[in-house]
Amino acid sequence: MRLEPVSGDDPRDILRELRAALNGSGPALGLGMLAPAHGVVPAGTAVVVTTSGSTGVPKSVVLSRNALTASAMATAARIGEGSWLLALPASYVAGLQVLVRSLVGGREPAIVSGSFSPAAFTAAALSMASSERGQRIPTYTSLVPAQLARLLDDADTVPDTARALRSFEAILIGGQALPPVVLDRARQAGARIVRTYGSTETSGGCVYDGVPLRGVEARIVDAEVQLSGATLADGYLGDEALTDAAFPRDADGTRWYRTGDAGVIEDGVLRVRGRIDNVIVSGGVNISLDRVERAVQTVAGLEHAVVVGIPDDRWGEASVIVVPGWGEGDKALFAAARAAVADEVGTPARPSRLVRVDELPRLTSGKPDREAIRRELLA
Incomplete structure (x- = not known):
């Protein structure tokens, strides 16, 4: 075709x-x-x-x-x-x-x-x-x-x-x-x-408010969210190895998509915890940057903040809060964010600093361009 x-x-x-x-x-x-x-x-x-x-x-x-x-x-x-x-x-x-x-x-x-x-x-x-x-x-x-x-x-x-x-x-x-x-x-x-x-890979959103759409199934395997159903893609063009790795089959032939996201299913509702691979190791502790970001965004004034990881001389890696736009009271915001992260994720996960930028680099899809944000911080 x-x-x-x-x-x-x-x-x-x-x-x-x-x-x-x-x-x-x-x-x-x-x-x-x-x-x-x-x-x-x-x-x-x-x-x-x-x-x-x-x-x-x-x-x-x-x-x-x-x-x-x-x-x-x-x-x-x-x-x-x-x-x-x-x-x-x-x-x-x-x-x-x-x-x-x-x-x-x-x-x-x-x-x-x-x-x-x-x-x-x-x-x-x-x-x-x-x-x-x-x-x-x-x-x-x-x-x-x-x-x-x-x-x-x-x-x-x-x-x-x-x-x-x-x-x-x-x-x-x-x-x-x-x-x-x-x-x-x-x-x-x-x-x-x-x-x-x-x-x-799932033809767009297939779980609404935590509940799979008709014909879609969700399961957790080794803490990873996997999805199945008629909405799955056929695979990746020109890459059979990647297709086989991302879309495994059960013994009965059912295809699943490995999302790479961590999650749990509680009372039939899927709750996604963030990317499995969006993790830094800070002071020997594995920290999910997605969980840190969600905690930070609960603080009024930081709803649009992005959290990225950068190298750190003391801890190996550390997380940084990046906030678009200019404002006041950053010291209080930073303290509130660290407290929110400590309560939700744990004390070792507290961000190391808060940085203001004019605006966040974004992909054409509208998502924050995390790699560009990280490069700007490192520069």
Whole structure:
């Protein structure tokens, strides 16, 4: 089957090509940087998405028509059907799935014009109101935490932004953990938030508020979260060894995806604890930077902070809180953050310092570019 690279600059181009790829009348889409040799893909492939590589080397993930459609249908079964607003890059799986859900539901998506801003989002959201046979059509959108935080800041002073947030039947939030303080603000603003968990390898979010979607199973093996179901990718283009390692099979033939995330399942609810490999060894103690970051983000004023690890002459490695924007009271914030980390993770995990930057480097997916942040600190 032929693979046709498509630029992610205009989501309308992707939407047009995606429609043909999903119904089997056109070639598979190649989104992201693909090597020239990747010109042929397995039959049934709809899209090949190159991951952002935020924690490693980018990989080209093969997603079939069946996997993408199964994900869209499972989402509709969980939260309902309606119209979708695209506010994320369509070249990443979360934005791509907004387009897939729209096509599966038989409705054209609304699209935020140009780069994301509260004003552009609000204008697009408030223009979506429509009805069928006298019944209002529910609206949905998908955002990353940084976008939601910008909208909430704007909603404090712009009534239309607050109204736009309240207009959605559900706002899916994924890509990274949602700070509890931001979640509380969103709920107080009347926004209906659904936290999603998944990856490109699972056709996007497949666990909503800790509960797997229809047809998806989750299990914990050696503290690692593993996922199974019809939404799984076929594997990595041109890398059978990596595919076999990431997608093992049980004796009965069931395929699972090894997420690389640590987690537990309590009363049927999946709770993700962070990346297994996002760990530093400080003073001989293994410390999960994801757990440290979540604790730091519970402190008011540090909701958007990122925690990274750097070499340390005394402890071997240490964690640093990086905060975007300039403010006052950093000494008190740092003390509160260390106390929160000590309570949640343990005294040895307390960050070594707090650093202010103008803004956090971000990947085009909206996630913090942790490698760039770490390089800036080391420089």
